[in-house]
Amino acid sequence: MSEQRDMLVLDHVSKVYPNGVHALETVSVTVKPGEILAIVGGSGCGKSTLLRAVSGLDVASSGDVTLGGVTIHAPHEKIGIVFQEPRLLPWLTVADNVGFGLEDLSSAERETRVRAALARVGLADKASVWPRELSGGQAQRVALARALVPRPEVLLLDEPFSALDAFTRADLQDHLLDLWADSRPTLLLVTHDVDEAVVLADRVLVMRPRPGRIFEAIDCDLPRPRDRQSAAFDFAKRRVLAALDRSLDRKSQDHAETKADPGAAMWW
Amino acid sequence: MSFALMTGVTSDSETTARPQVARTRRFGRWSRPLLGLLVPLVLAVGWELAVRAGFSNGRLMPPPSVILQTLYDLAQSGELWRHSVATVLRVAVGFGIGVVAGTLLGALAGYSALTRRLLDPTLQALRAIPSIAWVPLFILWLGIFEASKVTLIAVGVFFPVYLGVMGAIMSVDRKIVEVGRAFRLSGFALVRRILLPAVLPSYIVALRSGLGLGWMFVVAAEFLGASEGLGYLLIDGQQLGKPAQIVAAIITFAILGKIADGLIVATATPFLRWEDRFGARGEPA
Structure with a gap:
């Protein structure tokens, strides 16, 4: 019953923009509570559109997004979002940014939770500084804390680490998993980084463009913590890369043999 | 003002930078208005002296x-x-x-x-x-x-x-x-x-x-x-x-x-x- 409650369901979701672009066509996905789902795909495949539809910032042209049976047509308190840029409010201190979504709480409780959240992302000493004084990685951590502090059931991440350098990115990926383990929210992660998808996700959705739709879903059940250097990791990565190549109708290279071509299967 | 100066200072270099911040603040607070007064004061005193010395009768100015x-x-x-x-x-x-x-x-x-x-x-x-x-x-x-x-x-x-x-x-x-x-x-x-x-x-x-x-x-x-x-x-x-x-x-x-x-x-x-x-x-x- 409780599992049923926070199941995130996308049911035949389509999005046509006013300029006639079919960004999404009849996408249906069911995301289990606590699942980490990565969405990858070439540019224009509608992966960000999908995320925005779930966030309620945009509304699907047809089809439904539901969380625990409740239709999402506007931003919802159980759904948090982290954008590609930190998007901190420059006129609020780091602590006030983290507490931005906690207006309804008493200031004492807000302060306690903000302090805990900042400590959790390792920035307890930055509570009273302005966002402009943070590095890119620190700012994105604050954005993570801001999205997580209202304790969402679903956290959406729109290429959250793509603007960071490789070292900081790997660092934050591990950190995200660490934070996720606290309350195990459902994570929906849009990324163009296959490494990132494989290191984080339980399931990788490969999307194809024009119109945006799901091309393939790849389960990724490597044990955690995942070793980025291991052969199993490399194998999983190649499967995703091969699916990506096929989704773009590109000739697969060395990873072609890792999975049979659906067209070839029909030939038999 | 002090805030702007602190901006570039990262936490690890904070201790070394602090005395300099304090000095700059003291310098800024007193010398900046004084610097701005220098030109008008020189002009005013110059004109006063010029009139006193009889170079001009100072009727129009x-x-x-x-x-x-x-x-x-x-x-x-x-x-x-x-x-x-x-x-x-x-x-x-x-x-x-x-x-x-x-x-x-x-x-x-x-x-x-x-x-x-x-x-x-x-x-x-x-x-x-x-x-x-x-x-x-x-x-x-x-x-x-x-x-x-x-x-x-x-x-x-x-x-x-x-x-x-x-x-x-x-x-x-x-x-x-x-x-x-x-x-x-x-x-x-x-x-x-x-x-x-x-x-x-x-x-x-x-x-x-x-x-x-x-x-x-x-x-x-x-x-x-x-x-x-x-x-x-x-x-x-x-x-x-x-x-x-x-x-x-x-x-x-x-x-x-x-x-x-x-x-x-x-x-x-x-x-x-x-x-x-x-x-x-x-x-x-």
Whole structure:
């Protein structure tokens, strides 16, 4: 019953923009509570559109997004979002940014939770500084804390680490998993980084463009913590890369043999 | 100021940087105003000496001592106070009306595209008219007393405030507004928690330029028939051939203008410490 409650369901979701672009066509996905789902795909495949539809910032042209049976047509308190840029409010201190979504709480409780959240992302000493004084990685951590502090059931991440350098990115990926383990929210992660998808996700959705739709879903059940250097990791990565190549109708290279071509299967 | 200096300082180098920050602050607080006074002081003392030495009789441009004496006499007789109050009241009322109207219409035009399409062309056309050109009409409509003067000032203040507010709201980062929406803010809450703080820096600039125009137009208004006010002192000094009185009135204008501007800046500064801007390093306020 409780599992049923926070199941995130996308049911035949389509999005046509006013300029006639079919960004999404009849996408249906069911995301289990606590699942980490990565969405990858070439540019224009509608992966960000999908995320925005779930966030309620945009509304699907047809089809439904539901969380625990409740239709999402506007931003919802159980759904948090982290954008590609930190998007901190420059006129609020780091602590006030983290507490931005906690207006309804008493200031004492807000302060306690903000302090805990900042400590959790390792920035307890930055509570009273302005966002402009943070590095890119620190700012994105604050954005993570801001999205997580209202304790969402679903956290959406729109290429959250793509603007960071490789070292900081790997660092934050591990950190995200660490934070996720606290309350195990459902994570929906849009990324163009296959490494990132494989290191984080339980399931990788490969999307194809024009119109945006799901091309393939790849389960990724490597044990955690995942070793980025291991052969199993490399194998999983190649499967995703091969699916990506096929989704773009590109000739697969060395990873072609890792999975049979659906067209070839029909030939038999 | 100290804040801006701290900006680049990362936590690990903080201890080494702190003494330098303190020194810079002390240096800045005292030497900057003094540096600014240097040029006018040298000019004033030079002119005083030139007149004393007989290089000029100082009739058209009285030396500082005469001007100070005039200011002192005007202050002693209560004239200076009376004229200043009259002028300040006109500016205050005109500025108040102009700011309220400019803020409301600017916010509406910035927030709603429909209002902007409806109002903005008309207001832009009106803006193209030099405001002084309205004076005859205002006098016909409102008489020669306070109403027409205050209206002229309000018109002068209105346009920079209107333009500033509209432009500021239109240029608020869509991505920041989206953060507000993601936290389920809309309507008044979105305005209060996102739009207002985001436009505050430009709004202060708009208020300051509006106030500057207010001081400009009060002089114009007082030239056109007033029995009191600093503008009247100027005209009176011209007609009676008293250049010292003219310069005294000009100096009073300068002081009042600076104080009024300083009040806006001082009120706003606590709310703008977050700003990340180039000019923050060298600013006295």
